[in-house]
Amino acid sequence: DSGVTQTPKHLITATGQRVTLRCSPRSGDLSVYWYQQSLDQGLQFLIQYYNGEERAKGNILERFSAQQFPDLHSELNLSSLELGDSALYFCASSAQGATNEKLFFGSGTQLSVL
Amino acid sequence: EDKVVQSPLSLVVHEGDTVTLNCSYEVTNFRSLLWYKQEKKAPTFLFMLTSSGIEKKSGRLSSILDKKELFSILNITATQTGDSAVYLCAVGAAGNKLTFGGGTRVLVKP
Numbered sequence: 001d002s003g004v005t006q007t008p009k010h011l012i013t014a015t016g017q018r019v020t021l022r023c024s025p026r027s028g029d030l031s032v033y034w035y036q037q038s039l040d041q042g043l044q045f046l047i048q049y050y051n052g053e054e055r056a057k058g059n060i061l062e063r064f065s066a067q068q069f070p071d072l073h074s075e076l077n078l079s080s081l082e083l084g085d086s087a088l089y090f091c092a093s094s095a096q097g098a099t100n101e102k103l104f105f106g107s108g109t110q111l112s113v114l
Numbered sequence: 115e116d117k118v119v120q121s122p123l124s125l126v127v128h129e130g131d132t133v134t135l136n137c138s139y140e141v142t143n144f145r146s147l148l149w150y151k152q153e154k155k156a157p158t159f160l161f162m163l164t165s166s167g168i169e170k171k172s173g174r175l176s177s178i179l180d181k182k183e184l185f186s187i188l189n190i191t192a193t194q195t196g197d198s199a200v201y202l203c204a205v206g207a208a209g210n211k212l213t214f215g216g217g218t219r220v221l222v223k224p
Contacts, residue, residue, distance in 0.1 A: 002156055002158070004156075033212075035214075042202075042214055042215065042216040042217060043157075043202065043204075043214035043217075044214075045211070045212060045213070045214070048210060055210055056209060056210040056211060058211075088155075090156065090157075097210060098210070099145040099146055099206030099207060099208070099210055099211065099212060100145050100146045100162070100164060100206060102148060102159040102162055103148075103157075103159070103212070104159070105150075105156040105157045105158070106156060107155045107156045108155050108156060
């Protein structure tokens with residue numbers, strides 16, 4: 001168990017809908033990352049937060065947004081969902097958010113858009 | 115654009131064999147290279163390498179980094195069925211960017 005908690009584990013929804021994925025980092029970790037993993041794309045970095053502030057942005061679509069709250073949990077909001085958004089969404093955390101730190105991954109949220 | 119390429123894409127071996135996985139990269143302002151193992155869901159950390167030529171070892175797994183030639187290898191000796199997984203290489207660069215490769219799927223047959 002990595003200590004990173006993601007909910008829900010599975011989500012099935014329809015095109016055009018909006019969903020929210022939730023992540024609680026490991027105790028003591030200040031930085032949260034969101035990744036998308038689809039079969040043909042591998043692990044794609046979406047966005048990183050550190051202590052409530054956005055620190056780095058990857059290939060995150062404009063339909064997607066995220067935030068990190070004062071208690072350090074994070075939410076990833078996906079709106080106007082398309083079939084191609086179906087993927088496994090991972091949250092990861094690290095202590096200080098530096099690139100020489102290892103990431104601890106949650107078990108992921110499997111999103112299916114029908 | 116930062117790039118991390120892993121090879122082979124997949125391989126099948128028998129228990130007891132040795133496997134070598136490759137990771138090559140092109141990134142601006144390299145900071146670190148990390149290896150992860152992904153079995154069913156969450157990737158789990160294996161190694162982090164920052165210096166060339168220093169082998170990191172954990173049991174039957176070992177890894178080394180060559181910063182001049184821009185690659186790393188992950189070796190697994192005396193493979194077991196429990197080593198079956200996708201192995202991911204990730205490279206950290208300046209600007210807090212961590213780029214993952216596409217992974218190598220390893221299947222170890224009894």
